[in-house]
Structure formats: C-alpha cells, structure tokens
Amino acid sequence: MRLSRYFLPILRETPKEAEIVSHRLMLRAGMIRQESAGIYAWLPLGYRVLRKIEQVVREEQDRSGAIEILMPTIQSADLWRESGRYDAYGKEMLRIQDRHERDILFGPTNEEMVTEIFRAYVRSYRDLPKNLYHIQWKFRDEVRPRFGVMRSREFLMKDAYSFDLDQEGARRSYNKMFVAYLRTFDRLGLTAIPMKAESGPIGGDMSHEFIILASTGESEVFCHKALLDLPKPSPDLDFEGDLQPIVDSWLSHYAATEEMHEPARFEAEVPEDSRISARGIEVGHIFYFGTKYSAPMNAVVTGPDGQEHPVHMGSYGIGPSRLAAAIIEASHDENGIVWPESIAPFKVGLVNLKVGDEATDRACEAIYGRLEAAGVEVLYDDTEERAGSKFASMDLIGLPWQLIVGPKGLAGGTVELKNRATGERESLSIDSALARLGG
RNA sequence: CGGGGCAUAGCGCAGCCUGGUAGCGCACCUGGUUUGGGACCAGGGGGUCGCAAGUUCGAAUCUUGCUGCCCCGACCA
Numbered sequence: 001m002r003l004s005r006y007f008l009p010i011l012r013e014t015p016k017e018a019e020i021v022s023h024r025l026m027l028r029a030g031m032i033r034q035e036s037a038g039i040y041a042w043l044p045l046g047y048r049v050l051r052k053i054e055q056v057v058r059e060e061q062d063r064s065g066a067i068e069i070l071m072p073t074i075q076s077a078d079l080w081r082e083s084g085r086y087d088a089y090g091k092e093m094l095r096i097q098d099r100h101e102r103d104i105l106f107g108p109t110n111e112e113m114v115t116e117i118f119r120a121y122v123r124s125y126r127d128l129p130k131n132l133y134h135i136q137w138k139f140r141d142e143v144r145p146r147f148g149v150m151r152s153r154e155f156l157m158k159d160a161y162s163f164d165l166d167q168e169g170a171r172r173s174y175n176k177m178f179v180a181y182l183r184t185f186d187r188l189g190l191t192a193i194p195m196k197a198e199s200g201p202i203g204g205d206m207s208h209e210f211i212i213l214a215s216t217g218e219s220e221v222f223c224h225k226a227l228l229d230l231p232k233p234s235p236d237l238d239f240e241g242d243l244q245p246i247v248d249s250w251l252s253h254y255a256a257t258e259e260m261h262e263p264a265r266f267e268a269e270v271p272e273d274s275r276i277s278a279r280g281i282e283v284g285h286i287f288y289f290g291t292k293y294s295a296p297m298n299a300v301v302t303g304p305d306g307q308e309h310p311v312h313m314g315s316y317g318i319g320p321s322r323l324a325a326a327i328i329e330a331s332h333d334e335n336g337i338v339w340p341e342s343i344a345p346f347k348v349g350l351v352n353l354k355v356g357d358e359a360t361d362r363a364c365e366a367i368y369g370r371l372e373a374a375g376v377e378v379l380y381d382d383t384e385e386r387a388g389s390k391f392a393s394m395d396l397i398g399l400p401w402q403l404i405v406g407p408k409g410l411a412g413g414t415v416e417l418k419n420r421a422t423g424e425r426e427s428l429s430i431d432s433a434l435a436r437l438g439g
Numbered sequence: 440c441g442g443g444g445c446a447u448a449g450c451g452c453a454g455c456c457u458g459g460u461a462g463c464g465c466a467c468c469u470g471g472u473u474u475g476g477g478a479c480c481a482g483g484g485g486g487u488c489g490c491a492a493g494u495u496c497g498a499a500u501c502u503u504g505c506u507g508c509c510c511c512g513a514c515c516a
Contacts, residue, residue: 016445016450108515151516387477390475390476391476407475408475409475
C-alpha cells in the first residue's frame with residue numbers, strides 16, 4: 001500500500017478525551033474514530049489489526065474443534081423471555097421496537113439464540129460434543145463507557161458455546177477452550193493468566209478470566225510469578241487427548257482477581273518473592289453454566305439410557321476489539337505503538353527519505369515491488385513529508401520493521417533496516433534487507 | 440445512577456468575569472528557500488461560537504431550558 005493513496009489520518013496532537021495510552025495511540029494513529037459515546041468506527045489501519053486479531057482467534061477456535069457460525073445482532077425478545085433473562089438483564093440491554101411494535105433487542109450475548117439453534121436440530125448424545133462459535137458485534141449499554149474500545153458499548157466478541165451430555169463432558173469442552181485461549185493469547189503476543197472468577201449461581205470451579213498484566217488495568221489481581229513463564233501449549237497438541245494435566249499445571253499456582261482474592265491463602269501458598277500484585281485487563285472469560293438455559297428452553301438430547309437430558313453448556317468469550325487496545329497497553333513506548341508481528345497492520349514500513357530524488361525513488365519502487373510480489377505486507381511512505389515527520393509517523397503506527405531508504409545510504413549501496421521493538425538499526429544491502437523480510 | 444467538568448475552524452486552546460465586526464498554534468492551499476528524527480519565510484482558505492428561547496440598540500460573552508461529550512465513584516467481554 002502506498003501511503004499517498006491510503007487513508008491514514010494521523011493526529012499530531014492528542015484529543016483531550018483520551019485518558020489511557022491505548023486510546024490516545026489508537027486515535028493518534030488513525031485507527032478508530034468515535035461516533036458516539038462508546039461507539040467507534042474502525043478506520044483502515046485499525047480495521048486491519050482487528051481482522052488479524054479475529055483471524056488468530058478463529059484459527060485457534062477451529063484448531064480446538066469449535067465450529068464457526070454467524071448469528072444475527074438483532075434478536076427477538078420472545079427468545080429472551082423463554083430463559084427469563086428479558087426481565088432479568090436490566091438496562092444494559094438495548095431494547096428496540098420494530099414497525100409492528102414487536103419487542104426486539106440488540107444482542108449483548110447469544111446463549112438463548114445458540115440454544116434455540118441447537119435444540120432445533122440435535123436430538124442424540126451421539127452428536128455431542130459440539131461447540132459453536134461466532135465473531136459478531138455486541139451491544140451493552142454500559143452506564144459509563146470509557147477508555148476507547150477497551151470498554152465500549154458496541155464491541156466485537158468471539159463467543160463460543162459448548163454442548164455436552166453431562167458435566168464430565170462439559171469439563172472436557174471447558175478444558176479445550178482453556179487451552180485454546182492460552183494459545184490464542186500467546187499468538188497475540190500476550191501473556192494471559194487464567195484466574196479463578198466468579199462462577200455465578202452454578203458454582204463449581206469452572207469459571208476463569210484470562211487476565212493480562214498492565215498498569216492501566218481496571219482491576220487488582222494477585223498471582224504467583226511462575227505463571228508468567230509457564231510453557232504455552234504447542235500447535236500440534238491433540239485436543240481430543242487428556243488436557244487436564246495442562247489445565248492443572250496452570251491452576252496449581254495461585255491466581256485471583258480482586259473479587260476472588262483470599263489474602264490469607266495468597267500469603268500461605270505463595271512465597272513472598274514470588275507474589276505479584278498488579279493491575280490487570282480481562283481479555284477472555286470462560287465458564288460452565290450447566291443447564292441454566294437448556295433446562296428452561298428445553299434443549300435436550302436422548303442419552304445412552306434412552307432418557308432425555310438437558311444438555312450441559314458452557315460459554316467462552318474473547319473480545320477482539322478490546323484486545324486491540326489491550327495489546328497496545330501491553331506493547332508501546334514513548335514514541336507509539338509496538339505491534340507484535342502476528343497482528344501488525346503491515347509488516348514493513350518502507351520509508352522513502354527523499355521523494356523526487358531519482359535514485360531513491362527507483363530503489364524504493366524496486367523494493368516495494370519485490371515485497372508486494374513476495375506477499376509481504378508493506379506500507380510504502382511515498383509522501384513528500386520531511387524525514388523527521390516520516391520517522392515519527394512510522395514509530396507511532398508501530399509496524400515491526402522500517403526499511404529506510406535515502407540517498408546517503410544508497411550512495412554506499414545500503415539501506416537501513418530498523419526494528420521497531422528494539423530500536424536496532426542495521427545497514428544492509430537491498431538484497432539482504434529483502435531476504436531478512438522474506439522478500 | 441450519584442458527584443464534578445467541558446462544548447469557539449480538522450486537532451489543541453485563548454477570548455466570556457467587565458456585551459460592541461471571532462483570535463492563536465498545529466494541520467490544509469499557493470510560492471520560495473530547505474531536506475537522515477515532527478524546517479523556515481511570505482501569502483491564503485476555512486467558524487450557524489453545541490441547540491433553542493430570553494434580556495439588550497447589540498450576545499461567543501448575561502439568564503433559562505435542552506442536547507452531546509469527558510472525568511471520579513458503584514456495574515461489565
């Protein structure tokens with residue numbers, strides 16, 4: 001992509017409403033535009049990132065055996081009356097009427113709908129387990145949206161729903177998601193720690209929030225230092241195998257959010273020099289809720305015993321739009337964003353330091369062409385800005401690599417390759433620079 | 440939902456107290472000089488001063504109502 005033809009509205013000054021660093025950087029880097037309180041348009045750079053996050057989430061869901069569907073954003077109130085949640089949900093739910101004055105709503109979540117879909121088709125335990133997920137916009141009318149897309153009213157969520165014959169099966173499904181989440185966050189460049197969460201009316205130990213540590217996190221969290229260095233499950237893991245040992249290895253260390261924190265246990269179980277108490281951002285939440293929806297909504301299957309059983313369900317959420325902000329919170333410096341390569345909007349920023357200089361233009365065009373041909377995502381700054389301004393913009397938008405081409409280097413047959421994360425710069429020949437970038 | 444604050448050009452702000460032809464910086468356009476970490480000079484374009492009513496000869500400025508947005512707290516992927 002040529003910057004001169006792209007739509008990248010970079011702000012030099014920080015809009016005053018932006019309080020936390022990710023919000024400031026997303027606005028300055030031209031990733032998002034606020035349209036209403038807690039409602040954002042995704043501009044090209046932001047949208048590229050969002051799609052990449054979505055794709056990583058999707059790949060890991062698929063790998064774990066979950067199956068993608070797409071349910072609507074608008075739901076009928078009647079469906080929610082079946083579960084009793086239409087009255088229970090409160091003002092967070094955006095309630096609307098259509099032209100026939102029928103009550104409808106913009107979905108804050110999809111348990112009822114997925115249960116309705118499931119019960120319409122599945123009759124036998126032989127068809128279980130199933131895990132259906134979708135990645136869809138949700139709306140929760142937060143009293144006080146804030147921090148940009150970190151806590152917005154409209155947000156993108158991946159929500160998966162598992163169906164099993166009994167609790168034992170549900171635990172296996174739960175474990176798959178647990179492991180899939182570890183892999184997902186790892187691929188996104190995040191160290192997410194599963195922490196025991198409020199399990200609601202169902203009780204039990206199957207409810208965890210995945211938390212990343214960040215100074216701007218919303219809640220206080222406590223955990224054992226060892227959790228930061230536990231190995232992540234590998235891509236060739238057999239999800240049909242026994243995942244309990246992996247799950248147990250994570251749960252064997254103390255980790256809790258404010259609400260679930262037990263100071264006495266923390267002090268007893270964790271040696272003083274291993275205690276971490278920090279702020280955290282919730283980036284995922286998984287929980288088992290048994291027959292909470294299947295029973296009232298009559299989602300039943302026939303078991304091996306010939307009897308009908310309400311299915312045991314769990315639901316598993318990850319917020320890609322929130323993750324975009326969370327990743328920035330975890331990965332930035334004073335100059336701007338530092339994208340992990342897995343979700344960077346472009347891999348390389350090609351900086352032409354002297355547009356109009358024939359040799360420089362020619363070299364840049366050649367490099368640009370070769371990178372494009374090799375399928376390397378490149379943003380080519382072919383604008384007539386000054387060098388300093390180009391450097392500042394590139395640092396701000398945080399592409400992992402900057403390939404800097406100017407007359408001085410070219411005179412000696414070199415270009416400069418800068419690593420955004422480390423700041424390290426190397427003078428290389430064009431060929432070896434391209435080789436390094438996979439071009 | 441309780442408490443506080445803001446609304447003036449795309450962004451950041453001044454002007455308001457004490458009413459009298461709307462300003463600054465950045466960004467944008469033109470010309471010139473510059474050119475490896477956010478250049479300089481000269482010229483230029485752009486604003487129903489959030490909306491509505493009131494007071495007044497005259498309202499960005501005073502009064503009232505409304506709307507939007509932000510911050511602090513209680514709640515949430």
